Amino acid sequence: MINYEAILSEIAEEIVPYLSLGKVADYIPALANADLNQFAMSITLFDGTTYNIGDFNTRFSIQSISKVFTFTKSLNIHSAELYNRVGKEPSGNPFNSLVQLEYEKGKPRNPFINAGAIVITDTLISHYKSTEATFENTLNFIQSIAHNKTIDFDSEVYESEYKTSFRNLALANLMKSFGNLDNSVDDVVKTYLKHCSIAMSTKELSRAMLFLANHGTDPISQQNFITPSQAKRINALMLTCGHYDASGEFAFYVGLPGKSGVGGGIVAVVPNMMSIAVFSPGLNSWGNSLAGTHALQLFTSKSGLSIF
Amino acid sequence: MINYEAILSEIAEEIVPYLSLGKVADYIPALANADLNQFAMSITLFDGTTYNIGDFNTRFSIQSISKVFTFTKSLNIHSAELYNRVGKEPSGNPFNSLVQLEYEKGKPRNPFINAGAIVITDTLISHYKSTEATFENTLNFIQSIAHNKTIDFDSEVYESEYKTSFRNLALANLMKSFGNLDNSVDDVVKTYLKHCSIAMSTKELSRAMLFLANHGTDPISQQNFITPSQAKRINALMLTCGHYDASGEFAFYVGLPGKSGVGGGIVAVVPNMMSIAVFSPGLNSWGNSLAGTHALQLFTSKSGLSIF
């Protein structure tokens, strides 16, 4: 029997020296003032039991974690056809690189780098016919997997991010030039950024991810969201591509499928057992939460849990 | 004594089989319908004598030839400081590539690839304080070196190009993300495209370039536009970078400093002697006029003129 409570307590203590080693995502003005001492970690088991430590009710900007939700939604709608427009390989490059995108004629390597998530947003806008309906449906989906109707986006973060989103606009324009964007660049980037600015706590995030630990079906409510095969593939993609050019590092040290965001959050799943969320705004050089990554590494070491 | 008249007549005849081998720049809708049979060539000597053949009064979109004029203007204003923001090396890459720009942190290799000319336009807007004043001053400068007040831009080409200018917007946004663009992406790209859509005939272009063959001073009017050292450097840049990733090819076969545009025009100078302009809308795989390049090669072979 694993004593989760004791493990989380130990982690909360051991993580302290790591909190100040990271840097906030200062290229997004609204995130630049985050308090580096913040830390939270939450676990949700299949029977609904949750273990939480730190600021687990504090909401933060989920940023790239939203890519898991939009990809799930788009895969559910378009299924395998989606792979004509986005690949499934690790990029080996930073999250916002244009180099590979130019060489590979506008087809992003995977849905979890920025270019890939922008294409995914484009497929949702084409499906829902408007940017408003797209955002609404995405938000509803997140609310429903998190079983929480109060989740919303942070308009200040959104506005702030849009003003400095030149890299994303470069990526989107490049894909548009290759014909891999159906809607207007501005519509797609704005909607993508709105998804990124959705705010959730670690408690909410760990609840929301549970269906991915259970082959697509929420083990508590028994609600089915996607097929087992799709769930398996999303997990595989999180493992190989969930942390940009530090995905190998994460697989190596943590050993769980996971996805990080520059807001400081990371989610991970232990297949057939639980989902985990962690938060700490200081980032390492790859743009992943430094203390968050370390906390997950401590968790898998202490619990012996890993997919390998 | 070189018999220019005879040489141009021979070229006009020998060039016929090459006219249909090129392809129009079909990614710019307004250029896609150009007549592949069009051909014109003009020479202007230092004493004002001109030799012309073909459609030498037909105006066409000068496109990237405008980069020579805006660079001249900006160099005249900012002199060597300009090289903090744009390099002077051949890129070895296509005119609209983003790869090198990302590796080299937003500083374009030279002012004659698209990214470079976009930065140059940005420096002009910063100097003239508005996009209107920038365009007006650029047009006035071109009118004055061409000694022709009727030269103007083609609004249809401009509108058409702006609608599909995703690559240029990607380049500009990427440079903006690196802090190498002071004005708004949209302002800069629109002004850049307006410069590109200026329409001139080969006769007008060969007249306009004469100051670059004469160390910065128009040999006819004796008006001085730039210093001898600046003229030398513009010519050096045209030789090494004037034809994108076919610059070596052009130096090799033609052996003159020159600059091409996707509208089908090419200008070149024979230092201390003359300037030349040629036009034919069919492009080779590098985006340079196919018959135009060949006509210049025939010209240097027949006349024995070359800088080497």
Next chain:
Amino acid sequence: MINYEAILSEIAEEIVPYLSLGKVADYIPALANADLNQFAMSITLFDGTTYNIGDFNTRFSIQSISKVFTFTKSLNIHSAELYNRVGKEPSGNPFNSLVQLEYEKGKPRNPFINAGAIVITDTLISHYKSTEATFENTLNFIQSIAHNKTIDFDSEVYESEYKTSFRNLALANLMKSFGNLDNSVDDVVKTYLKHCSIAMSTKELSRAMLFLANHGTDPISQQNFITPSQAKRINALMLTCGHYDASGEFAFYVGLPGKSGVGGGIVAVVPNMMSIAVFSPGLNSWGNSLAGTHALQLFTSKSGLSIF
């Protein structure tokens, strides 16, 4: 209860149309004549039960599968210090690419691309002091994990491969120029190729890999080869990097840590349960066995086994 016998029989039948779709590794003369109709698959469970189908006693050249064995050995000797000389990230590039290696100053992305395995071989030669002792120890190690003293290398394959090994020599020389190779280029490449030319059957390979499915300890003999943490990391690396620039694809469709070789073999592990080996010489465009990959995909679909 999974009926492995039935599953293997089904696979052997369903795989037939895929056998002829691949291409043999024709750049290695001795492999160019392989019979495309060959197919074998073997499973070894923790209690020693084995299930086999096809040519499961036929030995073939393990090629890059040897990288798992040499890396295990070197990790055992040098532990984490090894990561100063080789990374742990997917490369996103073909197995023999030099591009990334030049940009990253001679440090290979991971031990499972050619450059990485060449460095690993170099670390072994430095440890064992000679190429002979290195090869002998590597072979002994493989014999001991496979519990089979008759395993040996195929000198014809080795000779043939050495004669055309220009890419590997280019990689080794490039690393040598960056100071990431301590021994002579020729010694290292020859020893590396000798490891690649070791010949094993699927039955032997599935037996040999069992310790990696059981945290570093052979579940049958209880012999310990590496620490649980090292075993976890080797599995993580196989998942993210085991199939070159198709590693994401393999994780996505198969969902198991695995490693392929251009000889047509693939090994994979189901943690805590079994190890699997498959063989079919026809390769897909990434250099991985086409039918082999498909057989593993059928296996995980039919058995429901996956780490995700």
Next chain:
Amino acid sequence: MINYEAILSEIAEEIVPYLSLGKVADYIPALANADLNQFAMSITLFDGTTYNIGDFNTRFSIQSISKVFTFTKSLNIHSAELYNRVGKEPSGNPFNSLVQLEYEKGKPRNPFINAGAIVITDTLISHYKSTEATFENTLNFIQSIAHNKTIDFDSEVYESEYKTSFRNLALANLMKSFGNLDNSVDDVVKTYLKHCSIAMSTKELSRAMLFLANHGTDPISQQNFITPSQAKRINALMLTCGHYDASGEFAFYVGLPGKSGVGGGIVAVVPNMMSIAVFSPGLNSWGNSLAGTHALQLFTSKSGLSIF
């Protein structure tokens, strides 16, 4: 009338502060001990008059300047067919980069980067049937254009360079893997290095280059070495590619076709007038003589000579 004597005297004085700013080519042991204070400059006019300053009789390793001579020889033998195996475009990359060579399937961008010169050496070996005959013919050719039978190679430099020539071996092996090398890698690299280790003084070099300033014919002896068209093309290639990724810089500041070597030498031609050689072992960051480049820049400024 240009007073060359006075100009050279001024340069010798003004260059002093630049001598110590460069670094010797320390990756070649035998060059690592060069005296940074060495400086020499020589001019040879069409009537045979020479002007010399500094250590103009001191021989140094010509290194990459040999590429001009081997290319001339190979062009003379194989003429335009040569361009099937080597391009004529600036590379935009360092002299020993493998990146572009891999992307472009083993065909070097131009004959003046290392890969290009290695291919050129291969074409000579194929023609002369042996490495000995190749070197002998190359040396004879250099002796004949320099009108000096005492010129020879420096075996110490050659041996020293061969021992550390891993980059060149990487380039050669990569090209061999693409089928762009007919002879053995070792034979080709050794012969290439032997050409590089030929030692000449600035006085000898300026004499040797004279035929390239005069359309292929030595203006003193009237001996013809290549066609006017070939001479023009060699000059064009020197201008666009003669200084690796600083070729644009050289064209920009010096404005003459030229070629540098890491031994510290640079040669340049003023078409129809003279050839120039300069020597100073301290290199800039691109591997070109720092003081040598500056001396040539001073020369063109003071004399007003330039091709532009």
